[in-house]
Amino acid sequence: MSNAVTLTTKKDWMTDQEVRWCPGCGDYGILQAVQFLMPELNVPAENTVFVSGIGCSSRFPYYMNTYGMHSIHGRAPAIATGLAVARPDLDVWVVTGDGDGLSIGGNHFIHALRRNINLTILMFNNRIYGLTKGQYSPTSELGKVTKSTPMGSVDAPFNPLAVAIGAEATFVARTHDLDRKHMIETLRQAHAHRGAAFVEILQNCNVFNDGTFDDILAREKRPSMMINLVHGEPIRFGNDNERGVMMDSDGQLRIVEIADMGEDRVLRHDAHREDPSLAFALARLSHDDHSPTPFGVFRAVSRPDYGSMASDQLLQASSKGPGDLAKLVRSNGTWQVG
Amino acid sequence: MRNIAPGRGYGGAATKLGLNFGGRVHMTDVAVRSGREPEALHDVVVRFAGDSGDGMQLTGDRFTSVSALFGNDLSTLPDFPAEIRAPAGTIPGVSSFQVRIADHQISTPGDAPTVLIAMNPAALKADLHHLPPGGTVIVNSDNFDERALTKAGYKVNPLIDDSLDRYKVVEVPMTSLTEKACAPLGVKPRDAERSKNFFALGMISWMYNRPTAPTEEWNRTRFAKNEMVMKANEAAFKAGYNFGETTELFAHSFSIAPAKLPPGEYTQISGNTALAWGMIAASQCAKLPLFLGSYPITPASDILHELSKHKNFGVRTFQAEDEIAAAASAVGAAFAGHLAITSTSGPGLALKSETMSLALSLELPMIIIDIQRGGPSTGLPTKTEAADLLIAMFGRHGESPLPIVAAYSPPHCFDAAIEAARIALKYRTPVILLSDGYLANGVLPWIVPDVTKLPDLSVEFATETNHTNEDGTEVFWPYVRDPETLARQWAIPGTPKLMHRIGGIEKEDGSGNINYSPENHEHMVQVRAAKVAGIAKDIPLLEVEGDADADLLIVGWGSTWGSIKAAVQQVRATGEKVAWTHLVHLNPFASNLGEILVNRKKVLVPEMNTGQLSLLLRAKFLVDCQSISKVRGVPFTAGELTVHFTKALEEIR
Ligand code: SF4
Numbered sequence: 001m002s003n004a005v006t007l008t009t010k011k012d013w014m015t016d017q018e019v020r021w022c023p024g025c026g027d028y029g030i031l032q033a034v035q036f037l038m039p040e041l042n043v044p045a046e047n048t049v050f051v052s053g054i055g056c057s058s059r060f061p062y063y064m065n066t067y068g069m070h071s072i073h074g075r076a077p078a079i080a081t082g083l084a085v086a087r088p089d090l091d092v093w094v095v096t097g098d099g100d101g102l103s104i105g106g107n108h109f110i111h112a113l114r115r116n117i118n119l120t121i122l123m124f125n126n127r128i129y130g131l132t133k134g135q136y137s138p139t140s141e142l143g144k145v146t147k148s149t150p151m152g153s154v155d156a157p158f159n160p161l162a163v164a165i166g167a168e169a170t171f172v173a174r175t176h177d178l179d180r181k182h183m184i185e186t187l188r189q190a191h192a193h194r195g196a197a198f199v200e201i202l203q204n205c206n207v208f209n210d211g212t213f214d215d216i217l218a219r220e221k222r223p224s225m226m227i228n229l230v231h232g233e234p235i236r237f238g239n240d241n242e243r244g245v246m247m248d249s250d251g252q253l254r255i256v257e258i259a260d261m262g263e264d265r266v267l268r269h270d271a272h273r274e275d276p277s278l279a280f281a282l283a284r285l286s287h288d289d290h291s292p293t294p295f296g297v298f299r300a301v302s303r304p305d306y307g308s309m310a311s312d313q314l315l316q317a318s319s320k321g322p323g324d325l326a327k328l329v330r331s332n333g334t335w336q337v338g
Numbered sequence: 339m340r341n342i343a344p345g346r347g348y349g350g351a352a353t354k355l356g357l358n359f360g361g362r363v364h365m366t367d368v369a370v371r372s373g374r375e376p377e378a379l380h381d382v383v384v385r386f387a388g389d390s391g392d393g394m395q396l397t398g399d400r401f402t403s404v405s406a407l408f409g410n411d412l413s414t415l416p417d418f419p420a421e422i423r424a425p426a427g428t429i430p431g432v433s434s435f436q437v438r439i440a441d442h443q444i445s446t447p448g449d450a451p452t453v454l455i456a457m458n459p460a461a462l463k464a465d466l467h468h469l470p471p472g473g474t475v476i477v478n479s480d481n482f483d484e485r486a487l488t489k490a491g492y493k494v495n496p497l498i499d500d501s502l503d504r505y506k507v508v509e510v511p512m513t514s515l516t517e518k519a520c521a522p523l524g525v526k527p528r529d530a531e532r533s534k535n536f537f538a539l540g541m542i543s544w545m546y547n548r549p550t551a552p553t554e555e556w557n558r559t560r561f562a563k564n565e566m567v568m569k570a571n572e573a574a575f576k577a578g579y580n581f582g583e584t585t586e587l588f589a590h591s592f593s594i595a596p597a598k599l600p601p602g603e604y605t606q607i608s609g610n611t612a613l614a615w616g617m618i619a620a621s622q623c624a625k626l627p628l629f630l631g632s633y634p635i636t637p638a639s640d641i642l643h644e645l646s647k648h649k650n651f652g653v654r655t656f657q658a659e660d661e662i663a664a665a666a667s668a669v670g671a672a673f674a675g676h677l678a679i680t681s682t683s684g685p686g687l688a689l690k691s692e693t694m695s696l697a698l699s700l701e702l703p704m705i706i707i708d709i710q711r712g713g714p715s716t717g718l719p720t721k722t723e724a725a726d727l728l729i730a731m732f733g734r735h736g737e738s739p740l741p742i743v744a745a746y747s748p749p750h751c752f753d754a755a756i757e758a759a760r761i762a763l764k765y766r767t768p769v770i771l772l773s774d775g776y777l778a779n780g781v782l783p784w785i786v787p788d789v790t791k792l793p794d795l796s797v798e799f800a801t802e803t804n805h806t807n808e809d810g811t812e813v814f815w816p817y818v819r820d821p822e823t824l825a826r827q828w829a830i831p832g833t834p835k836l837m838h839r840i841g842g843i844e845k846e847d848g849s850g851n852i853n854y855s856p857e858n859h860e861h862m863v864q865v866r867a868a869k870v871a872g873i874a875k876d877i878p879l880l881e882v883e884g885d886a887d888a889d890l891l892i893v894g895w896g897s898t899w900g901s902i903k904a905a906v907q908q909v910r911a912t913g914e915k916v917a918w919t920h921l922v923h924l925n926p927f928a929s930n931l932g933e934i935l936v937n938r939k940k941v942l943v944p945e946m947n948t949g950q951l952s953l954l955l956r957a958k959f960l961v962d963c964q965s966i967s968k969v970r971g972v973p974f975t976a977g978e979l980t981v982h983f984t985k986a987l988e989e990i991r
Contacts, residue, residue: 015839016807017851046834051670061839062852067831069673070841071666072696078663082670082678083831085656086629090674090831108666111659310656314649323651325622325789328615330605334786335407338601 013038013045017062026177026203027056030124031063033183038064041091041191048091051080053100055131056205057124060095074105077112077121081306084118088307091191094121098139099129102158106138110167115306116195120187123160123200124177128209141289146208161283161298164198165276171197172279172299176217177204182295189297195305215290229282229296234266237292245285245294253281255292271300376547376593380441383448384542387434387465388457388478389426390419393535398435400539400556402781404548406606409596410439413900414781415447415973418720427489432464439546441595445747445900447780449975453545455538457481457512459490471504476541478534480513508588510581512537519577520570529566533574540578547593550579602785609748609777610637612784613707614644616755618651619787621677623756624763624795627652629671629678631664633686636719637775638709641681661689665706669693672702673840675799675830677759681707684726685715687770688733694768695734696842698866701817701826703762703769703797705755710774710946712971721971722775724896725947730770731925731954737863739870741765742924744772746899749784751777754922756792763797764876765869766825772924774946776897776973800829800836805849814838816850823876824869874926880919882934888915889939889990890983893963895921895951897973898944904976909983916983924951927958935961939990942966944979 013035021027038048048066052058054073061068071079076094084092094112101109101123112119128146129135135148139160143152164172171193175186183201190197202213216225227237227245236244236258244258244266258266270278279299286293384401388394395416405412417434424431438448453474456462458481469475482497496502497509516537520530536557543550554572561568582588607615621628632642632655646655654676658664665680672678682690687708697704710726712718730742741761745754751773758771803812804827814836817826829836838850846853847862882891884906894902899920906918919934921927935941935955941963943952949965956963966982968974 044834045837047832049673049831061841064839066837067673068837068839069670069700070839070843071669072692072842075662075666075693075696078658078666079670079673081658081663082629082631082656082667082672083674084670085654085667086627086671086674086676086678087831107659108663111663310654314652314654317649318652320650323618323648325619325651328618328648328651329786329789330603332605332607332611333403333407334603334605335409336603337409337596337599 008039008045010035010039013065015063015065019063020059021056022207024206025056026126026205027060027124029177029180030122030183030201030203031060033180034064034187036180037184037187037191040188043091047089048093049080049083050093050095051076051083052095053097053105055097055100055129056126057095057097057203058100074100074103075108076100077105077108077117077119080119081108081112081115081117085307085310088118088311092119094119096121096123098123098125098127098160099137102138102160102163110163113164113167113169113196113198116168116170116303118194118305118307119196120190120193121196121198122187123198124203125160125200126203126205126209127157127212128205130205130208134208159283160200162280165280165283165299169198169299170195170301170303171297172283173198173297174200174202174295176202176213176295178217186296189300193300194308195303213289216293225292227285227292227294229269229271229294229298231269231271231297231300233269234263235269235282235294236266243292245282247281253285255285271297273299274301376591379592379594381438381444381448382440382453382546382592382594383436383438383451384546385434385436385451385454385465385468386538387432387454387461388535389460390424390431390433391426392433392457393532394433394435394457397535397539398437400553401542401548402437402606403556404543404552405437405439405594406604406783407552408549409599410594411442411444411597411599411783412437412439412606412781413444413447414438414779415776416779417972418779420718420720425489427458427460427486429460429464429490432461434461434465436468439594441597443597443599445903446973446976449977453542455542457534457538459487459492459496462496463490463492469505472506474506474508475502476508476510476538478512478538479509480511510541512578515577515581516574519573523566523569523573525566525570530570530574533567533570536571536574537578537581540575540580541582542578543575544579544582545588545591547591550575599783600785604783605786606781607748607752607784608640608779608781609745609751609773610640610709610779611644612748612751613745613755613771613773614641614648616752617645617677617679617705617759618648618653619752619789619792620756620759620795621651621653623792624677624759624797626675626677626763626797627654629668629676630655630681631658631667631671631678632656632681633658633661633664635661635683635686637711637778638681638683638686638707640778641707641709661686662693665690665693665697668704669697669700669702672697672704673700673831675828677763678703679705679707681709683709683711683719684713684717684729687726687729691734694740695736695738697768698734698738698740699842700840701766701866702828703766705758705762705769705771707771707773709778710772712969718971720775722897722973723946723969723971724772724774724898725950725969726772727895727924727947727950728953730772737867739867739925741767741769741870741873741926742772743769744896744922744924745777746894746896746920746922748777748780748782750899752784752787756795757922760793760795761873761876763795764825765823765873766828767870772896774897780897797828799833800827801833803835815848816840817845817848819847819865824865824872871926874929877923877926877928879930880921880928880934883918883920884910885915885917888917890916890986891935891938891941892916892918892983893921893935893941893943893951893955894918895924896946898946901974901976901979902944905979905983908976908980909987914984914987916987921951924954932959935959935963940964940986942982942986944968944974944982946973
């Protein structure tokens with residue numbers, strides 16, 4: 001609203017509310033990263049809104065000194081849609097979790113992406129229901145033993161990124177709660193994207209699902225298990241950058257030793273490709289928590305966002321002047337009596 | 339045939355063509371037939387019935403519009419088929435439109451038609467029971483072939499046995515006459531057949547001396563892009579008109595003089611249109627942009643359609659992925675500072691329940707429009723009922739009172755919308771606005787409102803901090819209330835310094851901080867209830883119509899208004915005393931309702947449900963309110979209510 005944005009610091013974005021996540025929860029790191037990022041974005045706090053649903057992650061708005069709404073389970077994308085469509089001038093963030101966003105709110109999630117509503121959607125994926133004390137979630141692995149699945153889950157999990165890409169998302173990225181720098185960089189790009197930007201943040205729930213991502217995210221494992229996607233760069237990783245991703249003649253992506261295949265066979269990441277098949281294939285490269293997993297921006301393409309198009313229609317409709325109520329109530333034709 | 343002029347035409351031609359009128363033209367009163375002067379009537383009820391594809395709604399609409407422009411008072415009752423794609427020619431596929439036109443003020447579409455136009459055997463079978471003995475039925479005899487008869491379930495052609503002996507039957511081969519009329523235009527019979535409703539319209543227009551120019555004009559505009567259809571309609575319309583004029587099938591035509599309505603500029607309006615316009619008006623009065631979140635559902639979709647047309651008023655319509663998202667998007671828009679509404683019908687209202695509770699807990703203004711239909715579940719989507727009163731009242735979890743406003747006539751939907759917005763904005767609460775399928779689609783004349791005289795609904799958003807923390811920092815507390823209304827302050831995003839968080843979790847009054855303490859929760863439950871209860875001070879006192887001190891009191895709400903009004907008039911015309919009050923506010927009730935209810939020998943509550951208002955009245959006032967219930971998908975007739983009222987009067991005599 002104001003033109004001159006006053007410089008803020010991380011502290012300006014914090015509230016006086018006591019943060020109530022379990023000690024050691026990955027959510028703290030995410031909150032920190034977001035509060036670090038906000039001053040850089042040059043958006044006044046009063047023009048920023050955080051909307052959440054229900055779940056551990058959804059406490060988030062209480063800790064941000066912005067406008068915020070802690071709503072009901074799964075509905076944050078729908079509420080944020082109304083907010084963003086009504087007020088294109090606002091910077092609207094959605095904070096959700098794997099249960100909130102993919103289970104009870106799955107419908108709103110996919111439709112917000114499909115419509116390309118101007119939102120930045122952060123999904124804290126800890127693959128468990130934390131707030132309700134440990135039931136399996138739609139991203140929990142098959143066979144997972146939880147309170148509601150004592151003999152192991154027989155529910156096939158969702159791959160959040162693949163769901164998002166399937167739902168026509170224009171910006172899809174993955175980061176994790178242990179790397180503040182990577183989080184900040186990813187969120188910065190997500191925020192800069194016009195339209196719906198979706199970021200999956202792998203988050204450790206140290207109480208109900210501790211170490212679920214350890215095989216990938218433990219510090220010593222990261223070089224060999226994390227594939228860092230950089231637009232325009234060859235997709236390679238490994239302790240000595242010795243491995244790469246290539247596409248086979250059958251269209252399948254494979255992880256290969258570069259020494260065996262040659263540099264030129266390594267795929268170059270193209271996040272801006274209109275066709276989502278590469279992003280989709282990358283999203284599905286890892287089928288479990290024990291194999292190399294891509295991080296970064298999978299897809300960032302531009303498509304008009306719903307709110308802007310809706311606003312354009314309003315402008316267009318008003319081009320002949322604003323509505324005239326006196327005319328409207330006579331538009332069915334009138335007649336005079338007496 | 340290119341130069342068809344009024345006064346020349348088809349009747350003769352039809353006869354010469356040797357068309358078979360069945361040999362049983364039942365209009366046998368030769369003496370009457372010879373008189374060709376229009377006979378003046380005070381009141382006529384015409385019912386158009388045909389297959390869904392026959393254009394009966396359009397025909398009825400046109401007849402209504404012309405009569406409105408002519409100056410009659412009128413009331414309509416569209417009756418849509420229950421199944422959208424029922425097989426052609428079957429009874430479930432029958433679509434009807436009843437319209438009553440009068441030279442005096444009326445409030446109902448008539449208990450029974452004077453004339454039934456049946457375009458096929460199914461329409462005759464489905465709707466004949468509405469027609470009283472002696473009534474006129476005009477059938478499209480072309481459609482009474484064996485196949486059509488079988489589809490409608492007739493073993494014997496009713497036109498040749500004696501089953502219609504109690505009626506005046508006029509058989510008109512509408513299809514073939516229409517085809518003949520269109521042939522010179524080069525229209526193929528199959529295409530021409532579609533214009534047969536215009537033939538019927540022409541015939542009825544002649545029968546009731548309706549001006550023809552407005553219909554022709556409308557046809558020219560409506561079908562400007564499809565010249566063939568336009569010309570075929572025109573030819574069919576003229577042919578129908580001339581058929582009436584020329585043939586001796588009809589004894590004579592009738593005239594219904596303009597009604598002596600209170601002077602003013604009139605238009606005609608359906609409930610859904612009035613409701614949509616009322617919302618636009620409310621947004622103008624509030625100086626807030628209007629946001630509608632909606633999901634298609636019968637019979638509420640027309641509100642979405644209508645509002646979508648008026649973007650030049652700054653109206654944003656959002657067709658959501660489901661009913662919940664429709665309500666949720668409205669919550670988001672309300673938080674953003676818009677006049678936020680969501681429209682639906684019963685099943686959708688059930689889905690919105692949790693979101694309404696959120697809005698209630700957030701104490702944000704919002705309007706939930708429920709166009710009631712027959713339930714439960716899918717129920718009777720196209721038929722009317724008013725059985726959502728209790729879900730509106732209680733259909734949320736926890737202690738969650740909400741104001742409820744109910745419209746009582748199509749034009750009143752406009753006022754009810756403004757009233758719902760007034761309460762929502764002033765008290766920062768979701769409001770449920772009830773209408774029903776009958777109001778939604780029914781049409782009444784309406785004195786065009788003077789839009790400069792509409793109430794000022796403007797709201798003041800918070801712009802200043804309202805609390806100083808211990809450390810001296812100035813902050814905004816979202817739950818600081820107006821002591822009079824108990825409404826909380828409304829600060830919208832974009833307002834510097836007033837950043838705040840609200841949520842569905844129980845919060846502390848004032849600060850809005852999460853607070854689970856027992857005392858606080860009890861306080862908040864009470865404060866939310868007191869806020870809604872306090873609205874009673876701010877709504878108009880109920881008026882009692884008829885004989886204020888009568889032993890018999892009728893309490894009505896919603897669309898029963900028209901039938902109750904007519905029935906009360908009829909009973910009072912016999913010298914009996916009846917008092918009647920009609921509720922617009924169902925929660926809270928107007929503050930004088932208790933006084934009105936007491937000291938009566940009998941209180942009757944006619945309702946399109948099984949006694950929901952009477953239950954509430956009994957619970958609140960301990961008065962023996964007796965329910966008159968109807969859940970047949972159609973409104974009460976005035977006659978039905980007259981019988982009930984008269985019986986009650988006898989009981990207390
Ligand atoms: S339950 Fe798990 S996700 Fe929730 S706050 Fe505790 S550690 Fe974090």
